[in-house]
Amino acid sequence: MTEANTSPGTPDVAEDSNGGTTVHAEDGSTNVRHSTRFWAVVCSLSFTALCSSIEGTIITSALPTITKDLGGGNDFLWVPNGYFLATIVMLPLMAQASNVFGRRWLTLMAVALFTQGSGICGGAYSQAMLVGGRVIQGLGGGGTGLMINVVLTDLVPLHERGKYMAIVQVVSAVGAALGPFLGGLLTERSTWRWVFYINVPIGGCSLAGLFFLLRVAQPPVKSWKESLARIDFFGNAMFMASTVSVLIGVTWGGAVYEWRSYQVLVPLLLGFCGYGLFLVYEWTVARHPSLPRAVIMERTSATVLAVTFITTLCTYWAFYFMPIYFQGVLRKSAFWSGVDALPLFAGLFPCAIIGGTVLSKWGRYKPLHLLGMAILTLSFGLFSLLDRNSSTAAWACFQLLCAIGSGLMIAILLPAMQAPLDEDLVALSTGVWAFVRGFSSVWAVTIPAAIFANECHLKSSTLTDQSLAPYLEGGKAYQYATQSFLDGIEDPGSRDEIINIFSSSIRTVWYAGTAFAGLGWLLVWLEKEVALRSKLNTKYGLEEKTTVTKHVEAEEGTTSGAQTKESVDPS
Template sequence: MADAEVKNKTESNLPKQTPVNPQLSAEAESKSVTEDRASPTSDEQITRAKQNGEKWGWRFWTIIGSLCITSLLTAIESTVTSTALPSIANTLNSRELYVWFVNSIFLSSAVVQPLFGQLADVFGRRWPCIFTVAMFALGSGIAGGANSAAMLIIGRVFQGIGLGGVNCLLDMIVCDLVPMRKRGAIMGVIFAVFSAGSSIGPFVGGVLVDRVSWRWVFYIGLPVAGAALVLLVMFLHVEYEKTTSVPQKLKRLDYTGNLLLVLAMVSILIALTYGGTLRPWSSWRTIVPLVLGFLGMVAFHVYEASGIQREPVMPPRLFKNRSSFLAFILVFLHGMILYWVIYFLPVYFQSVLLSSPTRSGVQLLPTLIIVVPFGILAGGLTTATGKYKPFLIIGFALQTLGVGLFSMLDSSSSTALWAVFQIICAAGIGMVSTTILTACQVELPESDVATSTATWGFLRSLGSIWGIAIPAAVFNNRFAELSVMIEDEALRLSLQNGAAYEKASAAFINSLPEPVRSQTIATYTGALKQVWQIAIAFSALGFLVAWGVRSVEMRKTLETDYGLKEKEGKENGGEGNKA
């Protein structure tokens, strides 16, 4: 699958007489674990050569269109629900469970992505992609009909399983159809559609909560999922290996590795969720799951590297070159900062500026809109110049500046101020969004597209989990410390143990008499200030790590077993692919 004729060029500090090909060991290992696959026929090789052409036919663009519509599922989840969560938490009286409305979907999304990477290699891209959209629809229906916090969390888990597959499979399919040098532009098209949906998401979420019902925050995903299913069934016809029987294919899956990963992630997240809120950080109930979780992660990586599993779900070879290793760290940090911003700016708008959910959604638009042009710009320039490292450095620099400026916001901040601060941070987020996958894959062979994309998706989702859990813990702890300034003891006690987030709404705060209302707003402001100060450290770390990523020449050709499916007897308008 990897193009043996293409050799990546590293920076000039490497000895010239040494053949620079960091893919050799990875390619050899990839060949050894896939020897049971049928060897490509000469017709398949011809197909691959055609797919390296400059033009794409109508079938290519129908697939890209289908992927664009499917990407709206992620847009809906990541933005429509963010402004509605405080109201949902209050309606269902969730108290400390509110964080699981977010963490459940990110946990389930993260842990299934490596598995979907394997499923895509074993069963192809088409049916796993269709399955994930169906799972999202099922979860949306359950969450929309929830009458308790537990039922809502179950629905969110199903949504997360669907989104986990969607997030990695969309990019995986693009990698199968487009050479690396040209991927930035095509991913920019999908990103533009995703961001368009994201830009109206908070507004739609706020309107649904204010004017209809919070349940429609979830029901709105059903027609989008239905449209995506129809398009994928009609147009997503790509190649995959069909000669191996289903039992043989199932034997290739890494069941032990996936189980270790799930158990470790659940254990860590339990500790992060309740540490410092319901339980002190020094409590054995916090320490034990945290230690078990980290030990589980160590056991997972030891097992993956042991050679016991013939095809590990997260092969160690992905991290053996410096650029890929550092790029995967950046993926984690980028996912963290993105959701740190998306989920805690609405808290500022609603608890400090006293905005309604609808207005809060509108106030978040600078972040969501500005991401689009900068993401498209970075993707296009990466395609045109072959350079991706500068956008990582500039992107994290802007993110660091942006979250630092957020710490200056208070109840007297002007519209211009918080809008400009968002624009700065969003520009950095956009630049990294469309270039980071390239940095992860540029020194890996094409045969690792599925596993590297799935690992990229897993680390991004893992970062999202920490990007919710860490600021939530910081916010709750700091709010508890500052709540002494609230004179009303009954109110002060009612805002402990996670209840401060639940009650972060204009309706609640406006119901308080003075001077208690001003004291409560000041407490929210102080807690949020520390949330943003902690964010500076993580974003600055990303800026430093980005300098260590190597600048490597991107491949201009493509070799894959999962390209457009051939149909005999028809030509695709003479544009290089059979129809």
């Protein structure tokens, strides 16, 4: 990198080998006034995040109804897991492709796929068609989430990243908060199909906005042959096959076959062995690995990935099972279960702002991680106290605590994971982080659902009316934890027995969640506090000049006409 001459009191301006410009504020000020184009891009990314975040939670209130309407039976887990499978299976490939072909077109392709998949899901007339639509939707949703984070990391330095990620996460949290409410409202007042159709106009607006606003620089694309040679197709194929195999075992386990059956164990074994072979190939053979060794072998990065897995696990755990508590224990409708879950979802966004802002000001992530995981662990322990007689204040406050713990972590995990890594690994490390989040989301549905189904199955033998036992056996309990099913039981005594079984089974689910959250808190202690970089050097910044609010006097001629790659060094 070659640095230009500067005079005292003015920012240092340096031009890198790719033609980008690095700006260093000499006195350490980080007062950077971003352009209108920058904020337009942030707003368009936030709107895209809103679209995908609504989909992440809107189905939680509607899933029992959808399963019953389409006759999904034990295959209900494929509705969320099909989405999560597609969300994560392409992440390493897309992250690597974004380094080769740039960010813009991959982002637009992801949004288009998500919108198309939403339309297919809304028009589904069978469980198979719904799952197929969810897979397409997931391919787009996963790519969208990945590219939003990648573009943001290209626009702002690591030290400031938490603050701007918090902005996008706030919008995501609003969408997550609206999701259960909209899902319950649409299911009860109209049809569950609008749970998916609602994403079509939102996705269309998002696609149009990004098409006109997302104008980011990218390195010159070489010939197709040379570009494709830089993508690790064989390694990604191994990764995809392994992921599919693991998720088949996860989805079948407990719902279709017993966990100890060969139909479950064989796919799981093949999948995890495949992951092992994938790592060996990536680290010893691949010329352009999609998972460099440095991403997961550095202690702090590896620890933050593990904490990310557990945080996401516990967050979605609560997302999916608070509605089950409301519908199966408190006998509330899908609509009112979405309303009652608002403290959990709505509480996320102010805490995300706080976490991101504090990280940007303070620059220390480990104390925030310890605080967030401690609150999350406490909230799950308190969830286990809930039963059919719990007060509104109890379940509302407990949800708010969970939102505080999860919200504090939302915007500060990725910057912490990238702190010890080289800036060249931004896209690949973001892909790995996004995969861990998505992979965790699958287990966040599967583990509590398996515990709930197993507990209900064991307790079904205690029913006075054994004609009701089949509804709780064979993994069917989840789809019958609804107000409509309970209202259809004419004998009040039998209804109370079913409710008590649901209540005690959910309590076991919360016990298990508490253990996972506590493990996450212990893992945080393994993190090292690494200083967050305040300088950004990227080839993918905005195609315009950044204005630094300093006394830029003598160097006007040096910077005019250059495409500034938004690189600020306030140190």
